[in-house]
Amino acid sequence: MIRTVVMLGFWAIALFIAAVVCVPWVLISGSIAPLYRFGMWAAYSGVRLAGTRVKTTGLERLDPGRTYIFMSNHVSNIDPPLLLPLIPGRTSVMARHELFNYPILGRIMRMGSLVPVNRGSRDAGIAAVRAAEQVVKQGISMTIFVEGHRSFDGKLLSFKKGPFYLAELCQVPVVPLTISGTHNVMPKGRFSIKTGEVSVVFHTAIEPTNFGSREELMSKVRATINGGLPAEYQS
Numbered sequence: 001m002i003r004t005v006v007m008l009g010f011w012a013i014a015l016f017i018a019a020v021v022c023v024p025w026v027l028i029s030g031s032i033a034p035l036y037r038f039g040m041w042a043a044y045s046g047v048r049l050a051g052t053r054v055k056t057t058g059l060e061r062l063d064p065g066r067t068y069i070f071m072s073n074h075v076s077n078i079d080p081p082l083l084l085p086l087i088p089g090r091t092s093v094m095a096r097h098e099l100f101n102y103p104i105l106g107r108i109m110r111m112g113s114l115v116p117v118n119r120g121s122r123d124a125g126i127a128a129v130r131a132a133e134q135v136v137k138q139g140i141s142m143t144i145f146v147e148g149h150r151s152f153d154g155k156l157l158s159f160k161k162g163p164f165y166l167a168e169l170c171q172v173p174v175v176p177l178t179i180s181g182t183h184n185v186m187p188k189g190r191f192s193i194k195t196g197e198v199s200v201v202f203h204t205a206i207e208p209t210n211f212g213s214r215e216e217l218m219s220k221v222r223a224t225i226n227g228g229l230p231a232e233y234q235s
Contacts, residue, residue, distance in 0.1 A: 004192045007050040014042035023108060032111045036090060043081035051195035052078065052185055056086060058202035062175070064088050067139050068205065069167050070175045073225050074145035075154050076182035078193065083179060084143060086200060091141040094128060113140050119148065129166050136170045146221065154183035154233040156226055164214045164221075173205035176221045178228030201228045 022035040047054070062068070070087060072079070084091060097116035100106040109116075115131045118124035132142050144166075147157040167174050181198035203224045211217045226234050 001192045003050040003195070007046045007193065010046045010049055011042065014038075014046070018042070023104065026108060026111065027104075030111075032108075032113075035108070036112065040085040044085035047078060047082045050193045052082065052193070053195075053197040054082060054086075054200065055197060056200045056202070058204070059086070059088070061202060061204055062088055067136055067172050068141045068175045069136065069163065069170065069172060070141060070143040070177055071146045071163055071221050071225070072143065072177035073151070073156055073179055073229075074147050074149070075151045075179065076186045076188065077150070078182050078186045078198075079145070079150075079179055082182065082198060083177070083200060087141060087143055089141060091143045092132070092135045093143050094132065097124070113138065115142075125162055129162050129169070132166050133169045136166070136172060142166065146225075150188045151183075152188050154180075154187075154229070155235045156222065156229075159218055159222060161214070161218075164218050167208075167211065167217060168214055171208040173207050174211075174217065174221060175205045176203040176224040176228075177201065178203065178225045180229050180233065183233070203228065 018035060018038055022038050026032055026035050070091065072083060080093070084093070092113045092115060094115045094117040095109060097118045100109055100116045113135045115128055115135060117128040136142055144163045146159045146163050148160045149157060151157050178201040179198065180201075181196055184194075185196040185198060186193045206217065206220055206224075210220075212220075
């Protein structure tokens, strides 16, 4: 519990600094870059302060000059602050549409090219895919947790179809990601975090020429992510 308090306390201080220093600068200058860099540093530093050791594999496979769609499994609340700072360059994510209704926060999120999503509506889901397509066309990668929800047992849930529609629309490489270890560090349903090692594997990118149909691409991504999990979590 102490480590959790340290992590959350650090993030609270970082949030205050961001609100006082970075946000005014962003609003004046119109550039999101300083806030993005600070946010990624703060996210990753908080995770490390909590005693989480992160081992990455496969980052050398990525071309920093290219735009990707990263598709990852999801088992813990600690996944986003751990994973996103590892993504080369700049990445966008999908966020709950209600957050965009707050005046300053919504403006910052739009400047950061985050994509609003309403999971309860099919039409809204299609709109989110179209919005994400525009983000990718700007040269900003998208990072998506393709199950849509966290897994209770560390095994893969069924995948959402939206990310694969997006890949088909954008025709940029898809990078499957496997996160393992966060199920032990901070499983779904537990607030406290404990020390441990987490592995993040950046698998070889699937090029658009090798996508096949949407169903074939989904099958390839699922098999790749699943194959990177420890044997006891493979399905």
